[in-house]
Amino acid sequence: MTWSEMQPLLNQGLVDTVYMVGWSTLIAALGGLPLGVLLVLTDRGGMLRNTVVNKVVGAIVNVGRSLPFIILLVALIPFTKLLVGTFIGPTAAIVPLAIGAIPFFARLVETAIREVDHGLVEAVQSMGGGTRTTVFKVLLPQALPSLVAGLTTTVIVLLGYSAMAGAVGGGGLGDLALTYGYQRFETGLMLATVGVLIVLVTLVQLIGDLAVRLLTRQERKAG
Template sequence: MTWTQMQPLLTQACVDTLYMVGWSTLVAALGGVPLGVLLVLTDRGGMLRNLAVNRVVGAVVNVGRSLPFVILLVALIPFTSAVVGTFIGPTAAVVPLAVGAVPFFARLVETAVREVDRGLVEAAQAMGGGTGTVVFKVLLPQALPSLVAGLTTTVIVLIGYSAMAGVVGAGGLGDLAHTYGYQRFETTLMLVTVAVLVALVTLVQLLGDAAVRLLGRRERTG
């Protein structure tokens, strides 16, 4: 297969992969941040201490993290079909990708928020700050570098998950490697696909590291 033949296939596969990872990352951030913060607030010593809620949320997060993605992908087929009308294609893949990413990122958020200096929280409370003020003025801003690092890790994991989803018809680079590289023995295309995946992961890691360093410098100078 020549480059002229490979180029449109690779372009579409990259677009599909970025589409799946982009939307699932957005859902992971929107769902993971509140869950992670809730785990901290409802734990012992938290501002909203409620061990029952903490254990239920923690159990849900643990179950979500413990399921292998391939099993989750298959188990969610009925739910995916109900949500988007099909279980094949990039849009359908966003559902299991997001469901798998939310609990993963939630634990990273929890860890990041727990690292915030307790003295800053107590100072905000002493000045009359309520839960919302502490969360949005202290916890999240102070944990931002760690949150960005966690989100970078989540995106990289999602790229790998999207490749696995491609094997079962989700599209993207995984589907391209399986369809052409494995089934049609197009070794060159498979190697190029692997190289693109490696380059994509490397780029995400570099951008994430740069963002963390920038936020860290602003925090120190601020």
């Protein structure tokens, strides 16, 4: 297969991968952030201490993280078909990608928030600040660099997951590598697909690291 033949396939695969990963990252952030905050707030010593809620949420997150993605991908086929009308294609792949990433990101959020200086939390509480004020004025702003680092890690994991989604016709670079590179023995296309994925991961990591450095610098200036 010549480069002129490979290029449109790679372009479409790249577009599909960015589409899948972009939407699933957004959903993972919207779902994982409140779950991570809830795990901290309901834990022992938390402002909303509730052992039952903490254990239930923790168990759900642990189960979600322990399932291999390829198994989750297949297990969610009926739910995906019910939700979007099909289990094939980039849009369908967003469902298992997002569900798989939510518990992963939730644990990263929990870790980031636990790193916040407890003295700052106590200071806000002593001035009459409630849970909402503490979360939005102290915990999230102070944990922002770590949250961005966690989100960067999540995007990179999702890029790997999206490649696996190609095994069930999820589209994107993974589907391209499987359909052409493996089944049709197009080694050149396979190598090109791997190269594009490496470039994507590298770009995401560089952008994430830059954002973390900028946020950390601003935090130090403000402090």
